[in-house]
Amino acid sequence: MNDIELGRRKLDWARSHMPIHSELRRIHGARHPFAGLVVAVGSHIEAKTGVFIETLAAAGAEVVFTASVAATTQDDVVAALNAQPGITGYARRGVSAEESVALHERTVAHKPNLILDDAAELTALLVHRFPEHVAELLGMCEQTATGVQRLHAMERQGLITFPAYAVNDTPMKHDFDNVHGTGESALANLALATNLLLAGKRVVVAGFGYCGQGVAQKAKGWGARVTVTEVDPRKALRAHMLGFDVAPMAQAVRQAEVIITTTGNRDVLRREHFEAMPDGVVLANAGHFHVEIDTGALAEMAAASREVRPGITEHRLADGRRINVVAGAELVNLAAPTAMGHPVEVMDQTFAMQFMAAVHLLEHRASLGAAVYPVPDEVDRQVAQIKLRTLGLRIDTLTDDQRRYQDSWRSEDIIK
Amino acid sequence: MNDIELGRRKLDWARSHMPIHSELRRIHGARHPFAGLVVAVGSHIEAKTGVFIETLAAAGAEVVFTASVAATTQDDVVAALNAQPGITGYARRGVSAEESVALHERTVAHKPNLILDDAAELTALLVHRFPEHVAELLGMCEQTATGVQRLHAMERQGLITFPAYAVNDTPMKHDFDNVHGTGESALANLALATNLLLAGKRVVVAGFGYCGQGVAQKAKGWGARVTVTEVDPRKALRAHMLGFDVAPMAQAVRQAEVIITTTGNRDVLRREHFEAMPDGVVLANAGHFHVEIDTGALAEMAAASREVRPGITEHRLADGRRINVVAGAELVNLAAPTAMGHPVEVMDQTFAMQFMAAVHLLEHRASLGAAVYPVPDEVDRQVAQIKLRTLGLRIDTLTDDQRRYQDSWRSEDIIK
C-alpha cells in the first residue's frame, strides 16, 4: 500500500470516530463560512488533525497546514491530505528545528486570513518575523493553555492587533481534552513505555490545572498514591480535599516513583530536585513543552546516560542513583514510542471548538477589537448540543414555571 | 446544665474545629474593621454560625442575627450568643412562617450597614418592605447559589442600589462548601434517616452544579449507580465523561431507588414524575428550598400519607405504590432527624469568605457601584492562604525564571 492509501485508511478510522465533525460537514458543507479565506492550521499532523483540515476545506477554506511538533508528524497522513483539493501542507516527520521553522515560514507565507493555532506558534512567528502579513489576519483561535498564556504575554506587550479567541479556556475544551484526553493518554503511554504498574506507586503530579487533575484522578483510579504539587493555594486545597497528598516539590520527590509534569512552566523539575530523587524514579512530561523538566541540567549531573528501553533514557548519577526520563521529556502522549496523541473523540470535540470559534469570530469580526477574548458561551453551548446529539443523550428543559422561578426574588415567589 | 451553658459547650466544640476563624480573630480582633457598623447576619442559627457571629463581634461589629430557616435554630446557641456583648439575636426554633417574618423584620429594623445573607432573605426583605432603610446599607455578601440567582433577578429589575458580593461564586466557597459539605452531609443524613444502604442503589441526582457534583461523586464513591439529570448540555456532558448515566428526569425516575434534588429550581420532581416512580422510592432535597419537590402535588395524588419513620413521610398512591419523602423535602442535611447542617470545617471556610469579602467591600466601597460583583480573586486567595496555614500544608512558589517564562512569548524563549 502506498503512503497516500495508508494515510487515507488512517483518516477513515479517525473520521468514523469523529461524529461532531460529521455534523459540521453536514451543516457547513453547504454554507461555506470560510469561502475565499486562507486558513492556516498548526497542530500535530496526524489523522485526527487531518479530519479537521478536511472539514475546514469542506466548509470552503483554502487550508494551509504545518506541524507544531515535527517529531509527531505522520507522513502518510500528510500525503493523503496533500492529495485533496484546497489543502496544502508543509510537514515532514523528524525534521530539524531549522527545517521546522522553514516549514512554518512557508506556511505563514500564504498570508493567512485565519490562524487556528497550537501553542500560538504560527501567530508568534507571524507577529515576530512577518509583521507585514499581520494586516491580512482577520483573527486567530488558540487551543492550548500554553498558547493562551503566551497570547496574554503578547497582549501585555501590545502585539495583539487582531481578535484572538482563547479556545482552550472553554469548558467544552478543557473539561474534556485536558482532563480526559491528557489524563488517559499520558498514563496509557507511560504504562506501556515503562512496562510498569501504576497500582501502589507513589506518583507525583506537578500542577493541578485541568491536565493535572485528569492525570491525578486517573492515576488514583488505578490505585496510585498521588502527591500533587502546586503554586496556587486554591488548586492545592482543591487537591487536598479530593484526597490527594499536597507537598512542595522538594519534599515530594523524595518518595516519588513516578513524576509527571503538567504545569506549562519551565524547570518544574530541576537540579535541586534531581539531587533528592530516589534511585529508579521515572520522569515524564504531560505539559506542552519539554522545558518542564530541566533535562540539560540532568544530563550535566549524570555520570552516564543511555537508552535503556525504546523511549527511556537512564541518567546514572555519580552516586549510582538512576533517573529515567520518558521520551526525552517531550509530551509523553505524543512522543512516547507507543504514542497516538489524544484519543479521537477528544480531538473531535477540541477541533470542533476551534472550527465553531472561527466561524463565530468571522461572523462577529466587525464588533471585535484587537484583544484576546474568551470564546462566547453560545459557541461552547452549540458544540455541546451537537456532542449530546451524537451521543444520543437527551436532557431536560426548563418548564415555563421554572424559567419564571429563576427570575423571581420575592420570598413569597421563591418559597411558595 | 442551663441553656446558656449548653450553647456555650456547642460553641466550644465548633470553635475548636474552626481554625480559620481563630486566625481571623487574631488578625482582625485588634484592627476592628467593622467598628461602628451594624452587621446583620441571616443564616441557620447553630454553633458554627455562632462562632462566625462571635468573630464579627470580636472584629468590632454590632451584630444582629436571625434565622434563615426556623426549623434548624438551636435555642441554646441563641441564648449563649445573646449573653455576649455586641450581639443581638432574633431566632426561635420552630416558629411559624409569620413569626419568622416578624423576627426578620425586627432584625432589619436595626438598619444594618452590612448584610451577610443566606439565600438573600434579609436583603430581599429590606428592599421589598423597608425601602426607607436601604440608604443605610453599605453593601451585602451572599453565600448561596440560590441567593446569588435571586440577586441577579433583582438586579435585572433595577433593585440593587448597593454593592453585593456573590460569595457563593468563589472557588473557596463552592469547591468546598457545595461539593464536600453538601455532598457528605446530605448522604450521611439520608443514610441514617432511612437506614438504607447506598451500595448498589440506583440513585438519581437532579442537577450537576457544585452541590450535584458532590452528591453524585460521593454516592458513587460508596457504590451507588448514579444517574444525573440536567438542563445544561455542558454540565450533562461533564457528568457523562465522569462515568455517570445521564437521562431526562421522566426517564430516570423509572428505575430510581433514591432521588436527590440539588438544582435551586422548583418542581424538579412533579406530578408527571411521581406517576412514573417505582414502589418504595425515597426522595430527598439537597437544594436550598423545599420547592424542588412538588410535595403539594404528591400529597394530592396520595390515597394516604403517614410518617413511617421519624422524618420520613410515606405517600401511598391509589395503585399501591409508596413514595417516601425525607424531612418533608426540606434541605436534608439540615432538617433530617439526625441533621447537624454542614460539617464544621466547611462552615469555617464559608463564613471566613463572608467575613473577608465584607472587609474587602468596606475597604473598597468608594470604588464599588450598585451591582452584583464577583468577589475579587485576592480575597479568595487570602482565605486559601490562611486555610493552607491552618492545615500545615506547604506549597511551591514560582522561581524568578518561571515568572519570566510566564511573560514570554517568542519561540526561542518558550522552547529554549
Added chain:
Amino acid sequence: MNDIELGRRKLDWARSHMPIHSELRRIHGARHPFAGLVVAVGSHIEAKTGVFIETLAAAGAEVVFTASVAATTQDDVVAALNAQPGITGYARRGVSAEESVALHERTVAHKPNLILDDAAELTALLVHRFPEHVAELLGMCEQTATGVQRLHAMERQGLITFPAYAVNDTPMKHDFDNVHGTGESALANLALATNLLLAGKRVVVAGFGYCGQGVAQKAKGWGARVTVTEVDPRKALRAHMLGFDVAPMAQAVRQAEVIITTTGNRDVLRREHFEAMPDGVVLANAGHFHVEIDTGALAEMAAASREVRPGITEHRLADGRRINVVAGAELVNLAAPTAMGHPVEVMDQTFAMQFMAAVHLLEHRASLGAAVYPVPDEVDRQVAQIKLRTLGLRIDTLTDDQRRYQDSWRSEDIIK
C-alpha cells in the same frame, strides 16, 4: 401511640425493605423446617432482627431471643415481638452487665435446640455455665468474625461438641455485611456524631479484613487520605496495591485526624499510641467489642475527661492534647447517638444466611460431626439466587458447549 404499636411500625418499615425474608416466609412458611424446635437468637434487638425472629417463628420455630448488647435494644420492638405467638424475648435497653448476663441465662434456660448467635455469646455461655444443656443443642450458626474466631478458640480446647456453621465466613455475608454494611454505617455515624468532614482528612483504618476494606474504600470514596495498619503481610500488600498508605500504628497515629479500628482484637490503640497522637484526633471503633481501644489506659492518662458533644468524650492529656472517643469505643454504628445499626438490606441478607444455614444444618445433622464448619457453598448460592431475584437482576447461564469446555484439558479442545 403505645410501645407495641411503635414497635410494629418499625417492624413494618424493616419488613418492607427485607425482600429476601419475604421470600423465606413464602418458601418456608408452609414447610416449617423448625417445627418443634427451640431456636435461641442472640443479636442486637431492633427492627431488622425482629423481622428475622418473626420469620423463624413463621417457619415453625419456638423462638427465644436476647440482646447481645444491651445498649442497642429497642424496647418497643421487644414489646411488639413479645406480643406475637411463638416468640419470647428477654431484653431491656441499657441494663447493667450483670442484668444482661441474667437475661442471657434466662434465654439459655429454654434449652435451645439451635443457637443463631452473635459473637458466640450464647454458645459460650451455654458451654461455660450450662454444660448440662449442651446435649439438647443440635447445632449453632455464627454471624460475626469475632464469634467465628472465638469458636475456633473453643474448638482448639475441645469444647465444640456439636456442629457449628461459620456463617460470617460466607461470601454472601462478609462481602456485603462487613464491607458495605459496616463501611457505610460506621462512616455515616462518625460523620454525624462529630459533624466533621471526611474529605481531605487523614484517616487511619486499623485492619484490612472485610470490615476494614469497606471502611477504607468508602472513606477514600469521600476524599479521605487513608492509612491502613495490618499485622498480615498479604492484607497489607493488598491495601498498598489499592492505593492506601500502609504503616505500623505507632507511625500512623502521628498524622492521624481520625482513627477507626476494625480488627476484632484488643488494645489496637493503646498507651504508646495515645502518647503519639496529635491534638484533636477522633477515635472510633467499628470492630465488635470496645476492647479494640484501651479506653481504660486513656482515662488514666487524661488530666480531665468530659462529654463535649452527645456521644463524644474528650480526654485532655496533661500536655493539653485532646483525644476524642466516639461512643465510648463501642461499635460506632450501633452506639453513636444517631446509630441505627446496619442498613436494612444488609441484615436482610445476613439473617437470611443464618436462616438458610440453620435449615441446612438441620437437614444434614446426621452427617455432621462436632466441629466448626464452613457453610456449604450451595447455601450461599441459594441466598444469592433469592437476592438476585428480589433485585430483578438477571445473569447468564453456561451453554452446553461452555460446560464441556470447562471439563476439557487437551490442547485441541481448549484452543480449538
Added chain:
Amino acid sequence: MNDIELGRRKLDWARSHMPIHSELRRIHGARHPFAGLVVAVGSHIEAKTGVFIETLAAAGAEVVFTASVAATTQDDVVAALNAQPGITGYARRGVSAEESVALHERTVAHKPNLILDDAAELTALLVHRFPEHVAELLGMCEQTATGVQRLHAMERQGLITFPAYAVNDTPMKHDFDNVHGTGESALANLALATNLLLAGKRVVVAGFGYCGQGVAQKAKGWGARVTVTEVDPRKALRAHMLGFDVAPMAQAVRQAEVIITTTGNRDVLRREHFEAMPDGVVLANAGHFHVEIDTGALAEMAAASREVRPGITEHRLADGRRINVVAGAELVNLAAPTAMGHPVEVMDQTFAMQFMAAVHLLEHRASLGAAVYPVPDEVDRQVAQIKLRTLGLRIDTLTDDQRRYQDSWRSEDIIK
C-alpha cells in the same frame, strides 16, 4: 547492536524492576534447591520470564523453556538466554501452530523433573503425548486460572499422577497479577490500539473473577460506565454492590461501545451477541485464549473484513454495522501492537510464587500425593514478606496480649 546484546539490555531493565527475584537469587543462589533437576518453563518468552529463568538457573536448575504463545516471543531475549549456561530454549516468534507444537515437544523431550507451566500446556502435552516421561516428573506448578481449571478437568479423569500446585489460586498471585496486572495492561493496550477514550464509554466486562474485577474497577476509575456479565450469582451480586450494572450478555451488548472478555471460557461473545451489537463496537479479550470470542462465526457473518488500524480488524456485517476486533481476539495485553505483557512488578511477584511453590513442592514431595493442591499458605506469606521488604513497608505484629486474646472465648476474657 546484535540480538544477544539487545536481549541483554531488555533483561537488565526487567531485572532492575524485579526486586523479589534479586532476593530469591540472594537466598537460593547458594542453597541451590533445584540442583540436578531439569526444570521446564512454559510461558510468554520475554524479558520478565527471562529473569525468572535466570533465577531458576542461579538456584541450580537445568532450565529448558518454550513459548506458551508464539506470537509474543521476543527472539532477542531467547538469544540472550540461550547464551547463558544451564539454559536451553525452544522458541521463535510467529511460528505456525505445528511448529509451535514441535518446539513444545522438544522441550518435553528433556524429561523434565519439574514443570512451571502456563495454562497447563506442557503438562497436558506430557500426559497426552509422552506418557512414558511422566514418571520423571516430580511435580508441577501452574500460574493461570485457565490452567488450574484444566488441571482439575484432568484430575477428574484420573490423569494427575503427580503433585500439582495451583499457584494461580494464591492471594499473592491473583490479587496482584490478575487484578492489577491484567487490569492495567489490558486497558492501556486497548486505549492505544484504538486511540479511543475510556471516559464516558459504555464498557461491558464479561466475567467478574479477579481479572474481570481488575478490568472493571480500573475502567470505572477512568470514567467508563461498566456493565458486568456473570454466570455466578455471587460474583454478579458483588459487582452490583460495587456500583456496576449487571445484565445478561444478550442485553448488555445492545448499548456496548467496548466489550472485554475475562472468563476463561469459550464463545462468551457469539453469533447471537454479534447480531445485537451496535455499529462501531470494539471487542477485546483479556482472558487466556482467543476462544472467548467466536471470531469464526463473526468472520462468517461479515460481508467484508479488513485491518483498519494495526491490530484492529473491522468486520462489516450485511446491514452495514461494523464490529472491530482487537488483536484477533488474542490476549490484548500480549498481542496488541503496543503490547508488553504484564507490568514488570507483577511478573516479579507471580514468578516468585512459582519459584517458591516449586521449592516447597520439592521439599515436601515425600508427603504429597497425586493431586492438584492449593499452595500452602506459608509459601504465600513468605513471598509477601519478601515483597513487603523490597517495598520498604513495615507493618504491625501482635502483642502477647493480642495473641492470647485470639485464643480466648470466655465472655470475661473477650469483653474484659
